[in-house]
Amino acid sequence: MDNLCSIEFDPFGFSVKDLLTKTVLLRCNSSGALYTLCSPPQAQALLVATTTDLWHRRLGHPGHHTMSRLQQRQHIPPNKSSSTLCHACQLGRHVRLPFYSSMSFSIKPFQLLHCDLWTSPIPSPSGFCYYLIIVDDYTHYFWSFPLRKKSDVYATFLAFHAYAQTQFNLSILSIQCDNGHEFNNTKLDLFFSTNGILLRFSCPYTSQQNGKAERAIRTTNNVIRTLSFKPPCHHHSGLKL
Incomplete structure (x- = not known):
């Protein structure tokens, strides 16, 4: 699925293009720091062909609430996710490195x-x-x-x-x-x-x-x-x- 299209950003917004023909499938202009996501008829084939997990990664790992709103407005297809947890999201929210298991041990009580x-x-x-x-x-x-x-x-x-x-x-x-x-x-x-x-x-x-x-x-x-x-x-x- 990742080879179907590519996303290109420019100062005025971003475009979703066919990876082989470079045909513009979806164009969204920016409004300041925000990107308005629209789904014209010609983009329906693209939206149906991709999964929710794929759009979650392409849109910069938004939260569950944002993904649900996009699904309700039919900007992305219904939930076809293969997993409920995103490993990259979990790592991105860590504030410190994981602790390794301790290798120290005691050989008698009260040591x-x-x-x-x-x-x-x-x-x-x-x-x-x-x-x-x-x-x-x-x-x-x-x-x-x-x-x-x-x-x-x-x-x-x-x-x-x-x-x-x-x-x-x-x-x-x-x-x-x-x-x-x-x-x-x-x-x-x-x-x-x-x-x-x-x-x-x-x-x-x-x-x-x-x-x-x-x-x-x-x-x-x-x-x-x-x-x-x-x-x-x-x-x-x-x-x-």
Whole structure:
């Protein structure tokens, strides 16, 4: 179908010509920065012979609303599209390059922890408005701690550090988190450096680098919303992703 015609632009509009004979099949003059699309009788054979996908590409990838209006006015044929998504449109609307899969991995528990703090979608009756998520990179187990204030992250993490050493006889080696002030502050920096814990921050506006904690946050959000409708009959202390 792409070999049937060609489109040539000039300062006054554009012309659709037969690719072999160069006969003008359709002429549309411009009105400022706009091109008025008309369909005289001699262009009907051309319009019927092409698909909606082809006209979508030739007209500069307009949106679905524009293509629907052109179909309603019979400027282009009815929907004969072979696909519902345009790959070029998807790529053109990306604001950043895709992230590649991480090749790093852990060989034992507590070697790498992913941490994130989130605002609770439903404040609890006890006044907890935040919760801290800690995900172990090796086992994929995660812990959730309800907090009343963001500043409670410091005391909560100190208690978790003691819990890991006492219950598992293991030391926390490194932590991955975002650039939130609840993690990036003087007190936690001193604690991490004193205990030899490596702190890694994700780049600004790239939450994908802290993806495991973000996925745990979404899981916890779903659980909290579900429990608000029907509380459980038994208490469960641990979850695994």
